[in-house]
Amino acid sequence: MTDRTTLTTTAGAPVPDNQNSWTAGSRGPVLLQDYQLIEKLAHQNRERIPERVVHAKGWGAYGTLTITGDISKYTKAKVFQPGTQTPMLARFSTVAGEQGASDTERDVRGFALKFYTSEGNWDLVGNNTPVFFVRDAYKFPDFIHTQKRHPKTNLRSPTAMWDFWSLSPESLHQVTILMSDRGLPVDPTRMNGYGSHTFSFWNDAGERYWVKFHFKTRQGHKFFTNEEADQVTAKTREHYQEQLFGKIEKGEFPSWTVQVQIMPELDAGKTSYNPFDLTKVWPHAEYPPIDVGVLELNRNPENYFAEIEQAAFSPSNIVPGIGYSPDKMLQARVFSYADAHRYRLGTHYESIPVNQPRVPVHHYHRDGQMNVYGGLKTGNPNAYYEPNSVNGPFEDKSAQEPPLRIHGDADRYNHRDGNDDYGQVRALFNLFDEGEKKRLFANIAAAMSGIPEEIYERQMVHFGRVHPDYEAGVRAASRVLEGREPAISVTSETPQQAAE
Known part of the structure; x- marks a missing residue:
């Protein structure tokens, strides 16, 4: 035996x-x-632990970041030094859907990355779009409420969604991307990823640069139409999981070209747009993307719950050479993400293996939920406070980033004053060919089906401010769908230079 x-x-x-x-x-x-x-x-x-309030359903894998370019003059971060290879974890997700939702719903996709660097964990929590619906975190809970179920009907509410968007013109850039072809990628490997926010680099000389992160799929873009997605959903609600897991199991490792846009610190006061506005992009003609390296996913987790469901990503996790910016949404997420993990996973959520750094950890946090490491993390039983004279862990001044330039009086500034919420959307719209525009109009018309006329007309005003053809096209598609308006022929203009 x-x-x-x-x-x-x-x-x-x-x-x-x-x-x-x-x-x-x-x-x-x-x-x-x-x-x-x-x-x-x-x-x-x-x-079961509480699911994430947003990004509840996700798919993830391990991989490596390999640096092939040289941006060492911009950042001292070891993760970006030439030739460096860093193990990492990626989690993709939908924003609005619950854990049981279909993978192939039209939604923004989360693109969260955790890099286990030699200086501690660096997390980059972004989306598959370079912009977002709101620019001030004061409005983020309100926006998310419109994406969740109505408290009375317990159903999704297109009326709430379009009511909020029509009263928030800053959402138009993201809405246009969401309703375009790129709003429904066929699987996680066929979409780009973006850090979305403006972050900062800083070097050994104490110079700061603003930076945006891009991850360009090397598999090529591929998207479902609404009708194709419906056919997939009728067969499986787990299409993304099947595709990501299956490809990696077969050795078909997906990869992305890693790029950065770099802006000198003082340029922030010279641009025609606010470079810290999450609803805006930096035009590539002004700040060309620089190839940095390659991100490859090459290993599936052994236990989904332990390694993906319990993975905790937060923009508060930075390393020397990488910093924040005045981006209002980023400033709020630095707090809110870590706080969400403390609620969902426990006080010491970073002691869960998938979240543990690959370097020694010493801190003065004590007791509480999830204290699984058995005592102090200071390395000294007598060092449970700081400062102390018993050789407990102490600060490292070399990790101190340079001062962040700020200006102005403290006030509640109207973020809609003086903001052009239509120019960059117009540039994007003019890039679409006739087929892309037709699908954009049809997707919007379907999403607006059944909403009150007042909200419909309010949103039409915003489309018209972008371009007359945008409004006309949606009205024509609505007429075909519901008989709202007489058909109007749609013309296209010469594409302008890409804003994205």
Whole structure:
């Protein structure tokens, strides 16, 4: 007889019978002293943790970041030094859908990356779009409420969605991308990723540069139409998981070209747009993308829950040479993401293996939920406060980034004053060919189906401010769908230079 592994309780004691409950007689009832039955039932009740409020459904894999370019003059971060190879974890996701939602819904896709660098973890939490719906985090909870279920009907509400968007013209750039072909990629490997926010680099000389991160798919872009996505959803709700997991299992490792846009610090006061506005892009003609390296995914997780569901990404995780910017949304996310993990996973969520840095960790956080490391992380039992005279961990001044330039009085500034929310959308619209525009109009018309006339007309004003053809095209598509307006022929103009 071959050796077999003994089943034990969580306390390590052998389990004599894992088939039958402990009962009084063969018919029962069950005895309260059947501690293993109670343990199994109690643990089952706790097998699920709260799903993420947004980005609940996701798909992930491990990989490597390999640096092939040289941007060392901009940043001292070791992760970006030429030739460096860094292990990493990626998680892709939808924004609005719950864990049981279909993978092939039209939605923004999350593009979250965790790099296990030699200086600690660096997280980049972005999307498959370079912009977002809002520019001030004050409006983020309101926006997310419009994407979730209506409190009375418990159904998604197109009325709430378009009501918010029509009253928030800054959303138009992201709405146009979402409703275009790129709003429904066929799988996670066929879409770009973006850090979206403006971050900063800083070098050994204390010079700061603003930076945007881009990850350009090397598999080529490919997208579903709404009708094609419906056909896939009718067969499977797990298409993205199947595609990502299956390709990596077969050795077809997806990869992305890593690029950065670099802006000298003082240029921020010279651009015609606010470079820290999450609803804007930096035109490539002004700040050309620089190839930095290659991101490749080459290993599936062994346990989805432990390694993907418990993965905690936060823009608060930075390393020396990488910093923040005045971007209002980024400033709020630096707090809110880590706070979400503390709520969802526990106080010491970064002690979960998938979140642990690959370097020694020493800090003065104590006790609380999820303290699984057994005592202090200072390396010294007498060093549980700071400053101390017992040689506890102390700060490293070389990690201090240069001062962040700010100006102006503290106030609640109207973020819509003086903002052009139509110019960059117009440049994007003019890039679309006739077929892309036709699909854009049809997708919007379908998404607006059944909303109140007042909201419909309010949104039409914004489309018209972008371009008369934009408004006319949506009205024509709406007429075909619902008979709202007479058909209007749509013309196209010569494409302008890409804003993205």
